[in-house]
Amino acid sequence: MLESIKSSKKTIGIRQSMKAVENGLADTVYIAKDADEKVVRSIKELCSSSDIEIVYIDTMKQLGKACGIEVGAAVACVLK
Template identity: 50%
Template sequence: MLTELASREKVIGVKQSARAIRDGRAQRVFLACDADELVLEPIRSACGSLPVEEGYTMAQLGRACGIAVGAAVVTVLN
């Protein structure tokens, strides 16, 4: 699944992901298992029937996206 993040169009971060979900542009959402639950809960709630992956750490998501820092939320776009 993480290889999908390197090759697909995506947004990184809570605000951008929330916007993509709200606008109907999200296809799949990755939530870091070690991120603060207060950060993740609004995104999880907004996802509805979207597929959500939660088995990766912030560091793993950041590396998969090609950034030098961790990512709490990454959203793959349509």
């Protein structure tokens, strides 16, 4: 499943992912389980109200690696 993130068109990070969801461009949102709840609460609520699937990844490090970056990521979004 994580391999599909790397090869897909995506956004990485809370701001870009929020914009994608708000603009109807998001297909699936990935959230790291160890991300700060204050950081991810808004995108969780937005995804819930927009019927966007949320997939939880164990760690920010794993999500960052799946996105092809060297640092952790709290949120990533695969675009339609």
